Amino acid sequence: MTAYRSFLFTPGNHPRRVEKVFTSGADAAILDLEDAVAIAEKEAARAAVVAALQNPRTCGGYVRVNAMDTPFAYGDFAAVIGPGVDGIILPKVSAGWQMKAADWLMGELERKAGLPVGKIDLIPIIETGEGIANLQRIARSRTRMRRMAFGAGDFTLDVGMAWTTDEAELDPYRAQMVVQSRAAGLEAPLDTVWVELNNADGLDASAQRAARFGFQGKMCIHPNQIETVNRRFTPSDAEIARAEKIMAAFDKAEAEGSASIQVDGAFVDYPIVAKARRVLDLVRQISGTA
Numbered sequence: 192m193t194a195y196r197s198f199l200f201t202p203g204n205h206p207r208r209v210e211k212v213f214t215s216g217a218d219a220a221i222l223d224l225e226d227a228v229a230i231a232e233k234e235a236a237r238a239a240v241v242a243a244l245q246n247p248r249t250c251g252g253y254v255r256v257n258a259m260d261t262p263f264a265y266g267d268f269a270a271v272i273g274p275g276v277d278g279i280i281l282p283k284v285s286a287g288w289q290m291k292a293a294d295w296l297m298g299e300l301e302r303k304a305g306l307p308v309g310k311i312d313l314i315p316i317i318e319t320g321e322g323i324a325n326l327q328r329i330a331r332s333r334t335r336m337r338r339m340a341f342g343a344g345d346f347t348l349d350v351g352m353a354w355t356t357d358e359a360e361l362d363p364y365r366a367q368m369v370v371q372s373r374a375a376g377l378e379a380p381l382d383t384v385w386v387e388l389n390n391a392d393g394l395d396a397s398a399q400r401a402a403r404f405g406f407q408g409k410m411c412i413h414p415n416q417i418e419t420v421n422r423r424f425t426p427s428d429a430e431i432a433r434a435e436k437i438m439a440a441f442d443k444a445e446a447e448g449s450a451s452i453q454v455d456g457a458f459v460d461y462p463i464v465a466k467a468r469r470v471l472d473l474v475r476q477i478s479g480t481a
Contacts, residue, residue, distance in 0.1 A: 194476035195219055195338070196408040196424035197417050198253065198280075198381060202227035204236035209243045215414040216421065219251030224267050225258070225282050233263050237270035244275035253314070255280035259289045268293070272300035278312030283345065285321040287328040294334035309335045314381070317368065318342030320350045326367055330375035340410060341368050343383035356393050358400060369405040379407035388413055398423035425477055426470045434467035441467075 199217035201208045203224050212220040222240045224233060244252045256267035256279055268279070281293055290313070298308045313335050317326060323346070330339065343361055347354040354360070361383075368380045382401035385394040398409055398420050409420045426434070437454050441464045444452045451460045 193218070193251070194407075194473060195251070195381065196477070197420045198340075198408065198410045199414065199417060200227065200255070200384070200410065200412050202236075203240040203243075203254070204228050204232050206239065206243075209239070211414070213246075213248040213250060213252075215250075216417045217250055217411065217414075218408065218421075219253055219277070220248075221253045221255050221280055221410070223255045224263070224271075225255050233257070234266065237267060241271055241273065241275070244271075251277045253278040253280050253312070255282060258283040259292065265296070268296050268300060272297055272306075272311060273304040274306065276311055278314060280314050280316060280340070282316045282342070283318055283322070284315035284329060285319050286325050287332040290315060290329060290332040290334045290336060294332075294336075297335070311335075312337060314338060314340055316340045316342040318345035318349070320346070322346075323364055323367065326371045327374075330371040330377060336377065338378040338380055338407070339368060339372055340381040341365065341383050341406075342410075344386060346383075356387070356390070358397055362404075365401065365404045365406070373405075379405055382406040382409040384410045384412045385416065386412065388415075391415075391419065395419050395423065426474055430470055431474055434470040437464060437467040438471065 195218050197217040198219045198221050199212055199215050200221045200223050201212040203209065203222040209222060222243060224236055224240065228236050240254055252275065254271045254276060256271070257263035259281070279297065284290060293313060297311055297313060301308050301310060315329060315336065317323060317329065317339055322329065341364065343354055346364065352360055365382070372378065372380050385397050387393050394416055401409055402423050408424050411417055411420055437459055440452060440454050441459055451458065453459065
């Protein structure tokens with residue numbers, strides 16, 4: 192399993208930005224064919240995106256295609272599914288059938304390209320009222336999907352909600368994303384972008400909030416956001432030391448026949464140990480030693 196703390200968007204039709212996105216420090220880059228590309232340039236951008244993904248890189252390479260109900264979706268899939276593409280970001284997913292249709296289409300295109308069926312990842316962005324209402328069906332669509340993403344910009348626009356700096360209004364929907372992901376056996380979801388580029392404190396608070404809710408990472412729209420996001424979704428030195436201490440104490444106690452102990456005055460049993468193990472597993476994933 193790969194640790195995905197940060198996904199950085201960049202317009203697929205800007206070669207210089209595309210070149211830089213792969214060296215930004217993000218865990219994955221998203222070359223965008225949707226909102227960041229003007230309608231007149233969408234078809235031409237496909238070839239540029241495919242070419243860019245053939246170059247050596249040290250992070251994941253994803254493509255955000257246009258939504259399934261647009262005239263550009265099929266052409267996007269047909270153009271980009273092939274060697275060099277790690278995954279597809281599918282925007283505005285509102286129903287389970289869209290995931291099934293995308294999964295089937297990707298499988299046919301993988302066969303045509305000589306790739307193993309299911310090799311290329313598929314991440315839906317849930318960003319409409321209908322998508323939230325159908326979240327359980329989307330999460331349980333039984334496709335190649337491993338994780339979902341939450342898009343607050345389009346979601347708040349769709350439902351007429353104010354997107355405030357403290358983001359308290361997003362709490363119920365973030366919670367649904369995490370719970371439905373877990374219930375469906377998916378990885379923890381990815382959180383929405385932060386659009387106030389000059390508000391670094393706001394980004395930090397948003398990333399902390401998402402991490403507390405149980406998200407595994409956050410989508411980003413500027414390279415300057417990567418350091419903050421990676422840090423907030425990486426266990427701190429204190430958290431690592433605490434987890435190691437819990438594991439060592441519990442392993443010793445368990446070998447002596449006890450499954451409930453105290454560590455520094457705090458009760459520790461199997462659920463607490465499982466959380467500590469999760470912290471250490473994440474550290475190994477981030478360091479590439481898992």
